[in-house]
Amino acid sequence: MAQPIISFKDYGFQYRAQASPTLHHINLDIYPGEKVLIAGASGSGKSTVGSCINGLIPYAYPGESTGELWVGGKDPKKESIFTLSQIVGTVLQDTDGQFIGLTVGEDIAFALENDCIPQDEMKLTVEETAKLVDIDHHLAYAPHELSGGQKQRVSLAGVMVEHVQALLFDEPLANLDPAAGRVTIELIDEVQKRTGAAVIIIEHRLEDVLWRSVDRIVLMNEGRIVADMPTKAFLADTKLLEHGIREPLYLTALRYAGVPITEELEPQHVNSLRLLEEHKGQVRAWYQKNEGLGRAKEQRRELLSVENLSFGYTSDVQNLKNISFSIREGEMVSIVGKNGAGKSTLAKLICGFEKPTSGRICLEGRDLLGDTIKERAQRIGYVMQNPNQMISKPMIWDEVEMALLAGGMSAEERRERVEDTLKICGLYPFRKWPVSALSFGQKKRVTIAGILVQQPRIIILDEPTAGQDYHHYTEIMEFLKGLNEQGFTIIMITHDMHLMLEYTPRAIAFCEGELLADTTAAHVLNDPALVRRANLKETSLYTLSMACGIENPQAFTERFIAYEEAHRQRQEG
Amino acid sequence: MARVALNYIKRQSPVHELTGTTKLVFFLAWSIVSMVTFDTRVLVCMLAVGAVIFKVSKITIRDISVVLGLAAIFLLLNNLFIYLFTPEYGVEVYESRDVLFTIVGRYTVTAQQLFYHLNITLKVICVVPIALLFIACTDPSEFASSLARIGVSYRAGYAVSLALRYIPDVQREYRNISQAQQARGIDLSGKDKLLTRLKNSVAILLPLIMSSINRIEVVSNAMELRGFGKEKKRTWYMQRKLNRNDWLAIALAAAIVAVGMTVTFWDGSRFYNPFL
Numbered sequence: 001m002a003q004p005i006i007s008f009k010d011y012g013f014q015y016r017a018q019a020s021p022t023l024h025h026i027n028l029d030i031y032p033g034e035k036v037l038i039a040g041a042s043g044s045g046k047s048t049v050g051s052c053i054n055g056l057i058p059y060a061y062p063g064e065s066t067g068e069l070w071v072g073g074k075d076p077k078k079e080s081i082f083t084l085s086q087i088v089g090t091v092l093q094d095t096d097g098q099f100i101g102l103t104v105g106e107d108i109a110f111a112l113e114n115d116c117i118p119q120d121e122m123k124l125t126v127e128e129t130a131k132l133v134d135i136d137h138h139l140a141y142a143p144h145e146l147s148g149g150q151k152q153r154v155s156l157a158g159v160m161v162e163h164v165q166a167l168l169f170d171e172p173l174a175n176l177d178p179a180a181g182r183v184t185i186e187l188i189d190e191v192q193k194r195t196g197a198a199v200i201i202i203e204h205r206l207e208d209v210l211w212r213s214v215d216r217i218v219l220m221n222e223g224r225i226v227a228d229m230p231t232k233a234f235l236a237d238t239k240l241l242e243h244g245i246r247e248p249l250y251l252t253a254l255r256y257a258g259v260p261i262t263e264e265l266e267p268q269h270v271n272s273l274r275l276l277e278e279h280k281g282q283v284r285a286w287y288q289k290n291e292g293l294g295r296a297k298e299q300r301r302e303l304l305s306v307e308n309l310s311f312g313y314t315s316d317v318q319n320l321k322n323i324s325f326s327i328r329e330g331e332m333v334s335i336v337g338k339n340g341a342g343k344s345t346l347a348k349l350i351c352g353f354e355k356p357t358s359g360r361i362c363l364e365g366r367d368l369l370g371d372t373i374k375e376r377a378q379r380i381g382y383v384m385q386n387p388n389q390m391i392s393k394p395m396i397w398d399e400v401e402m403a404l405l406a407g408g409m410s411a412e413e414r415r416e417r418v419e420d421t422l423k424i425c426g427l428y429p430f431r432k433w434p435v436s437a438l439s440f441g442q443k444k445r446v447t448i449a450g451i452l453v454q455q456p457r458i459i460i461l462d463e464p465t466a467g468q469d470y471h472h473y474t475e476i477m478e479f480l481k482g483l484n485e486q487g488f489t490i491i492m493i494t495h496d497m498h499l500m501l502e503y504t505p506r507a508i509a510f511c512e513g514e515l516l517a518d519t520t521a522a523h524v525l526n527d528p529a530l531v532r533r534a535n536l537k538e539t540s541l542y543t544l545s546m547a548c549g550i551e552n553p554q555a556f557t558e559r560f561i562a563y564e565e566a567h568r569q570r571q572e573g
Numbered sequence: 574m575a576r577v578a579l580n581y582i583k584r585q586s587p588v589h590e591l592t593g594t595t596k597l598v599f600f601l602a603w604s605i606v607s608m609v610t611f612d613t614r615v616l617v618c619m620l621a622v623g624a625v626i627f628k629v630s631k632i633t634i635r636d637i638s639v640v641l642g643l644a645a646i647f648l649l650l651n652n653l654f655i656y657l658f659t660p661e662y663g664v665e666v667y668e669s670r671d672v673l674f675t676i677v678g679r680y681t682v683t684a685q686q687l688f689y690h691l692n693i694t695l696k697v698i699c700v701v702p703i704a705l706l707f708i709a710c711t712d713p714s715e716f717a718s719s720l721a722r723i724g725v726s727y728r729a730g731y732a733v734s735l736a737l738r739y740i741p742d743v744q745r746e747y748r749n750i751s752q753a754q755q756a757r758g759i760d761l762s763g764k765d766k767l768l769t770r771l772k773n774s775v776a777i778l779l780p781l782i783m784s785s786i787n788r789i790e791v792v793s794n795a796m797e798l799r800g801f802g803k804e805k806k807r808t809w810y811m812q813r814k815l816n817r818n819d820w821l822a823i824a825l826a827a828a829i830v831a832v833g834m835t836v837t838f839w840d841g842s843r844f845y846n847p848f849l
Binding site for chain 1: 713714734735737738741742746749750752753754755756757758759775776777779780783784787788791792793794795796797798799800801802803804806807808809810811812
């Protein structure tokens with residue numbers, strides 16, 4: 001057997017600023033040419049493992065380590081981060097932040113420049129590497145001219161120029177739309193095949209990573225490795241469900257139908273499944289048994305209507321073209337589509353941050369054009385993606401109260417409003433706390449509370465669950481669902497297909513500034529043509545239902561979601 | 574996207590084709606001479622040369638009108654304050670006093686003072702267009718390597734490059750945050766009192782600072798992971814070799830320094846005095 005390229009031996013680590021260790025007794029060997037997925041919930045220590053491998057620990061994040069760690073036969077404690085960077089290349093999560101150069105070519109060349117490689121040689125290497133990741137036609141582009149997926153290609157090329165022996169990807173899917181995420185997984189696979197480097201992917205979105213085969217899955221929880229096994233065996237084990245990781249949807253569906261998940265089933269990919277006739281029968285039987293499930297909501301009156309809306313940031317480009325749709329009271333709607341399709345622009349127009357070139361936006365039949373941002377905010381609230389972009393007061397109470405201060409309310413009225421809002425958001429027990437003591441999900445609630453306090457009719461959320469693991473995702477979404485049940489109308493801009501399916505009956509899909517579809521979420525994902533144009537990704541449920549001979553995949557998806565919702569409620573109740 | 578008042582404008586011109594290093598050297602030489610000299614003859618000659626360069630660069634007044642406007646306002650204020658505080662400075666410098674008329678009290682208008690103001694104005698008119706031209710004609714990608722070539726440490730040089738890379742991102746972030754905060758009743762328009770407005774701007778700056786700190790962490794990690802700072806030197810992907818025109822431009826810069834300084838200091842003073 002070859003020497004492992006990375007080897008942890010009873011390794012433990014404690015950050016200098018932390019009271020207790022983050023990693024405990026890690027034993028992990030990664031061999032040349034292997035492809036390993038390190039999965040786990042937020043705070044499980046998976047990113048810390050990544051930082052140990054690439055040398056950010058102890059170089060940028062000092063702390064105490066125990067046990068042994070070998071990277072390419074070297075001890076990171078004794079080597080510089082530069083030596084390690086020639087063994088392990090790291091692609092970070094933030095596609096934009098890690099783009100250092102002013103253009104693609106410069107960014108790819110960055111490591112070579114630091115190595116003092118002569119310019120002629122450097123240009124050649126850049127050219128070759130860019131070809132490898134298919135970005136060679138964009139060498140003179142600036143980062144803002146590229147999509148998220150393209151930026152990721154650049155980052156990948158930027159570490160590949162070093163001819164590293166291992167590639168480390170830290171949550172590569174977090175900032176990408178579904179289709180771009182899929183392409184990324186394919187690209188990683190190709191690059192590995194061509195270079196033979198070991199690949200380590202840190203990600204909690206299991207099903208998305210498994211789009212291309214992975215040799216081994218390492219599951220982490222609370223700083224320990226709780227599972228380290230071949231993909232097939234891992235999926236046949238139900239262990240992962242206890243650790244905030246979501247199993248692939250097709251496997252959940254099979255389990256609901258009573259099909260046992262075994263290694264013989266080849267569970268690693270929906271296309272590799274070896275379903276026996278008996279299994280298919282079970283799935284069909286489950287489908288028929290749950291016929292009554294599915295959503296039917298009564299039609300409420302129209303709240304927001306957008307009519308023939310067009311807009312462009314500059315006069316020669318139209319970012320939105322003739323958009324019309326309406327939202328009814330009490331609805332929960334997803335807005336989906338490729339990065340840059342105009343989703344956020346639409347939200348900005350509705351909130352009045354930008355003025356439309358033509359068309360109208362009406363709330364309860366009244367045109368909003370003359371209203372200022374502040375006036376609109378009384379009725380339409382906007383929550384940004386990252387809570388840190390909104391929180392501007394150190395104390396929770398002040399943060400929530402902020403929007404009321406400008407309104408000329410009495411102190412008593414304000415107190416009542418803030419208290420009510422904090423109760424709705426489940427933050428009342430924390431009302432005297434500083435914001436900094438909260439988790440990411442709780443901070444998100446604070447920002448939502450800061451909007452709700454103005455008692456808007458509609459809340460627009462930009463990517464409410466981006467970068468969240470399954471546990472936090474569920475926490476945020478159940479909270480939003482609760483708000484929706486209390487009568488708030490909710491519009492979400494999202495890349496998350498699960499979110500759209502599970503929580504929003506209706507979806508509006510955009511593509512290059514045009515409204516592509518306004519229909520049920522299940523329909524969007526079961527229409528292959530639509531999926532392609534909006535840069536989405538069909539669910540594995542679609543593939544599974546086809547494989548089982550169910551002629552209406554959309555109904556299958558709807559029943560699955562309804563069943564799962566009922567299942568979740570049973571578990572909670 | 575918001576209109577940027579001053580940035581790189583890509584055109585085909587001999588000025589654009591010069592390397593960043595050449596332009597930097599030229600710009601520095603030019604600035605030093607026009608800052609040091611008060612010699613009207615030198616300034617007028619430089620102004621003429623500057624006009625030719627401007628013409629050759631194919632950058633139009635319209636491209637840089639916003640910044641030119643700001644510079645004009647600044648120049649006006651500068652002149653105004655010089656006069657308000659030292660209405661007799663010209664007399665002191667040129668050692669003679671020809672009163673033209675009196676405004677009020679000590680504010681007399683003398684030919685010497687006016688001549689002094691003329692020189693100040695000429696200096697600014699000399700420097701500003703060349704400085705703007707330097708920015709408008711130099712590919713930002715060449716800044717860092719140019720600084721490194723004239724001896725600035727590459728770490729410092731790269732800081733310039735990083736600023737150019739991330740300023741637009743921070744601007745975009747600022748706009749997003751301020752819009753979201755406005756929706757929460759934070760008013761930044763001129764309606765509120767100054768103190769309230771200052772307080773309100775904190776509501777935007779705090780999140781902006783937090784996100785910038787986060788950005789810095791990501792960038793510095795990304796740079797270290799790719800070996801920045803490993804060696805004493807580094808090579809540059811975008812650096813170009815100096816060719817004939819570059820050497821000519823550098824020679825011109827040297828000539829301007831030599832001639833300008835000689836003429837200026839010929840009589841032992843920075844000032845050209847037509848009154849004696």
